[in-house]
Amino acid sequence: PFEVLIKDNSSTITFSDVYAGDVWIASGQSNMAWKLSNVNNAETEIKNADIPLIRMFYIENRISDVPLDDLESGRWNICTPDVARDFSAVAYFFGRSLHQDKNIPVGLIDATWGGTPAEAWTSKEMLFTMGDFNDRIMEIEENRDFLKTVEENEALNRRRSVAIIESFRGLELGVTDPDYNDESWEKIELPNTDNLIPQITWFRKTFEMPSFKKQSSFQLRLGRVSDNPVIYLNGKEAGRGEGSKYVNIEIPGRLLRKGKNVITVRVANGWRNRVTFMGPETEMLINDSENKVKVALNGEWKYNNQLEELFPEDVIRYSHYPCVLFNGMINPVLLYTLTGAIWYQGESNAGRAYQYRTLFPKMIEDWRVRWGQGYFPFLFVQLANFETRQRDPGESDWAELREAQLMTLKYPNTGMAVIIDIGEADDIHPRNKQDVGGRLYLAAKKIAYGEDIIYSGPIYRRMKVKGSKIELEFNNTGSGLVLKNNNSGSGFAIAGKDKKFFWADAEVVNNKVVISSEKVKDPVAIRYAWDKNPVSTLYNNEGLPASPFRTDSWKGITER
Numbered sequence: 001p002f003e004v005l006i007k008d009n010s011s012t013i014t015f016s017d018v019y020a021g022d023v024w025i026a027s028g029q030s031n032m033a034w035k036l037s038n039v040n041n042a043e044t045e046i047k048n049a050d051i052p053l054i055r056m057f058y059i060e061n062r063i064s065d066v067p068l069d070d071l072e073s074g075r076w077n078i079c080t081p082d083v084a085r086d087f088s089a090v091a092y093f094f095g096r097s098l099h100q101d102k103n104i105p106v107g108l109i110d111a112t113w114g115g116t117p118a119e120a121w122t123s124k125e126m127l128f129t130m131g132d133f134n135d136r137i138m139e140i141e142e143n144r145d146f147l148k149t150v151e152e153n154e155a156l157n158r159r160r161s162v163a164i165i166e167s168f169r170g171l172e173l174g175v176t177d178p179d180y181n182d183e184s185w186e187k188i189e190l191p192n193t194d195n196l197i198p199q200i201t202w203f204r205k206t207f208e209m210p211s212f213k214k215q216s217s218f219q220l221r222l223g224r225v226s227d228n229p230v231i232y233l234n235g236k237e238a239g240r241g242e243g244s245k246y247v248n249i250e251i252p253g254r255l256l257r258k259g260k261n262v263i264t265v266r267v268a269n270g271w272r273n274r275v276t277f278m279g280p281e282t283e284m285l286i287n288d289s290e291n292k293v294k295v296a297l298n299g300e301w302k303y304n305n306q307l308e309e310l311f312p313e314d315v316i317r318y319s320h321y322p323c324v325l326f327n328g329m330i331n332p333v334l335l336y337t338l339t340g341a342i343w344y345q346g347e348s349n350a351g352r353a354y355q356y357r358t359l360f361p362k363m364i365e366d367w368r369v370r371w372g373q374g375y376f377p378f379l380f381v382q383l384a385n386f387e388t389r390q391r392d393p394g395e396s397d398w399a400e401l402r403e404a405q406l407m408t409l410k411y412p413n414t415g416m417a418v419i420i421d422i423g424e425a426d427d428i429h430p431r432n433k434q435d436v437g438g439r440l441y442l443a444a445k446k447i448a449y450g451e452d453i454i455y456s457g458p459i460y461r462r463m464k465v466k467g468s469k470i471e472l473e474f475n476n477t478g479s480g481l482v483l484k485n486n487n488s489g490s491g492f493a494i495a496g497k498d499k500k501f502f503w504a505d506a507e508v509v510n511n512k513v514v515i516s517s518e519k520v521k522d523p524v525a526i527r528y529a530w531d532k533n534p535v536s537t538l539y540n541n542e543g544l545p546a547s548p549f550r551t552d553s554w555k556g557i558t559e560r
Contacts, residue, residue: 017078019053021105022098023338026091027121027330028345030114031381031429031436036089040431049084053104054095056087059111062328063318065146067123071332076107088112090381093437094342098444109336111329115271117348118359119322121330126366130358133322140321149318156312163200164228164268167308170202175307176232178262180204185302191223191279200268200308201275205301209261209286209293214253216288222247222297223283224426225267226276232264245426246283256286263297273311280388320348326366334370340377340448341367342440346401347383347428353400353558360408377448379415379440380405382547384423384430385533393493393501395557398532402548406459415443418457420529421536421545439544454478457544463526463551469516470494470523470551471509478540481508491535495525499554506537513538525552 004015026032036045055076062072077083084092088110095106113120119133127133140146174180182204188195190203220231226244230237234257239249267275277284281298288294318324349356364378382405383398390396402420409416417439424430442455458474458481465471474481483490483506493501494517504517504526515526529536529548538546 019055019105021053021055021107022102023107023109023336024091024095024098025109025111025333025338025341026088026094026343027111027341028343028381029112029116029348031347031384032088032090032342032344033110033112033114034089034429034433035086036092036433037085038429038431039089039433045434046081046085049079049081049092049096051079051096051099053106054079054092054099055105055107056083056092057107057109058087059109059329059333061113061319063147063150063321063324064328065140065143065324067327067331069332089433090344090437090440091342093434094440094444095437097438097441101441101445102449109333111333113319113325113329115317115348116319116325116345118345118356118363120320120325121345122323122359122363122366123326123331123370124323126362127322130362132355132359136322140324153314153316153318156315160270160273160311160315163309163311164270167200168266169309170266170304170307173307175202175204175304176235176262176264178234178260180262182302182304185304188301188303190277190298190301191281191284193276193278196272196274196276197303197305198273198275199305199310200266201303201305202307203265203267203277203301203303205263205297205299207261207263207286207295207297209256209258209295211258212253212256212288212293216253216290216293218251218253218256218286218288218293220247220249220251220263220286221283222265222277223280224278225265226274226278227267227269227271230266232266234261243427243429244278251286253288268308273315275305330367331370334372338371338373338376340379340444342379342381344381344436346405350383350397350401351558353397353404354556354560355558356401356404357407360404361411364408364411364414375413377413377415377444379417379443379447380408381417381419381436381440382406384419385421385425385536386423386428387425387532389425389488389533389535390531393503393527393530396530396532397558399530399534399548399550400556400558403550406547406549409459413447415440415447415455416547417443418545418547420534420548423533425533442544454540454542454544456547458538458540458546460528460547460549460551465523466514468521468523469514470526472513472515472526472551474513474546476540476544477511478542478544480541481511481513482539482541483508483513484537484539486535486537488535491529491537493527493530494520494523495527495552496520496522497524499525499552501525501527525550525554527552
């Protein structure tokens with residue numbers, strides 16, 4: 001290590017244990033912010049995170065209406081288990097791979113904020129070149145008490161957070177009691193994704209159980225419930241859900257009765273203040289371990305959203321406003337020399353995916369210009385697979401966002417990690433962050449460190465129609481293309497001039513992929529993995545998945 005001395009005429013400051021190495025900034029929303037303590041095999045990963053030559057700097061979340069020159073707090077910390085535990089997992093796994101491979105000191109800067117859109121991380125000057133965000137930027141500039149407004153709003157948000165955790169007035173009123181009178185409650189068919197309910201909501205349903213053995217164990221399933229449901233059976237708490245993951249709870253038979261039973265569920269969604277049972281209905285049931293008893297729980301329920309403390313309706317997510325995170329968290333570190341940036345974000349921009357085609361490259365350009373270090377490597381993660389898979393080929397805003405990310409690769413020194421094969425259908429925060437960091441580092445080996453390696457899965461290049469079939473060619477095929485067997489199909493869809501897509505057969509011939517379907521005799525277009533939770537079958541022999549793509553340019557659902 002170096003020792004750094006800073007002197008003036010009257011004093012000396014000494015910094016010891018200082019290293020010079022490669023510094024990467026990690027930024028984006030919650031999947032980049034996701035802590036090491038929340039990943040697969042977290043206990044072992046934390047125990048092994050004792051790497052003195054990795055240094056970590058965490059930037060506190062901060063909103064600002066003007067560009068700041070300095071941070072309020074923060075320091076470089078040595079990577080120890082206690083420090084790494086609460087640090088970005090993706091950044092840690094990326095940095096660990098870099099350190100182990102190159103045997104050099106690595107600095108990691110964590111500048112992340114969950115749920116934030118790309119425009120929040122972009123300067124107002126760059127956003128003005130687009131024109132899309134001018135009104136919102138002017139709203140910030142015309143509010144002379146903007147930061148006070150943000151503070152007052154945060155106080156409301158804290159009040160809502162406390163209510164979500166602590167407000168259980170329904171229990172005091174006896175709503176979980178089987179004999180509670182719910183005649184005045186509203187009725188709703190569940191699952192239901194159309195009629196989203198605001199506020200903390202209690203749901204009740206009466207159902208009949210046939211004869212069963214009291215010593216039996218049962219599985220209680222409710223599908224996906226948003227968020228954090230608390231479930232009661234006949235007045236007793238049966239279990240709790242986690243986030244908006246699928247509810248699947250093991251319950252003892254003693255909680256159930258032959259004949260009439262009542263299930264009560266308390267749900268509070270602090271993110272969008274809209275409660276919903278998303279199903280599917282086939283996942284809403286109670287069944288025993290031998291599957292001899294099966295009782296459906298879909299259908300008519302009753303609900304009441306007026307029993308608990310009402311949320312303040314005017315809570316605003318100011319962290320979503322344009323330029324405010326650039327001002328507060330990026331501008332203060334622009335003088336810091338970087339090797340490159342890693343970025344994992346996009347979920348919050350999926351509804352405006354077509355706009356992201358312009359916004360995301362603008363943000364990258366903005367950072368590069370302001371850092372003044374040329375075209376430094378900018379590596380990003382394409383959105384993972386998530387939610388229920390479509391039965392038939394269709395449109396998808398997440399697919400269009402992935403397409404916008406793919407299109408960004410035309411800009412110099414950019415690289416993308418494809419992870420449509422390691423996400424989780426019921427969790428927007430997949431726990432496998434090891435492979436995410438590893439695939440980002442593969443891109444760094446090629447783009448930042450100049451190694452001659454295959455760092456990416458297949459990327460679509462061009463197509464050729466051959467009668468009733470379409471032949472596809474790819475870049476980044478490595479030592480060859482391979483189609484992995486998948487019981488859910490090939491992931492490819494084919495369409496004729498009528499723009500109607502059908503699932504297709506696929507085969508690799510001479511390192512090209514040939515697509516066909518008996519339902520489309522004169523094909524003109526192909527789409528692959530075009531879904532929020534797509535089927536992933538196409539890889540190169542190096543084991544890296546192909547990026548989703550489409551050959552058509554037909555208007556998407558996010559194009560305005």
